[in-house]
Amino acid sequence: xxxxxxxxxxxxxxxxxxxxxxxxxxxxxxxxxxxxxxxxxxxxxxxxxxxxx
Numbered sequence: 092x093x094x095x096x097x098x099x100x101x102x103x104x105x106x107x108x109x110x111x112x113x114x115x116x117x118x119x120x121x122x123x124x125x126x127x128x129x130x131x132x133x134x135x136x137x138x139x140x141x142x143x144x
Contacts, residue, residue: 107125107128108125111124111125111128
């Protein structure tokens with residue numbers, strides 16, 4: 092099963108968090124952008140796990 096190393100996940104999450112924080116104008120925008128990212132990341136990992144990569 093495909094699993095990203097913890098350090099890589101932390102760096103990716105920190106990078107995305109900084110990017111979202113610079114783009115979002117309000118807490119609602121921040122929550123929406125972060126939620127969409129986490130949903131996409133979860134979907135990607137589910138597909139990779141399904142195909143056994």
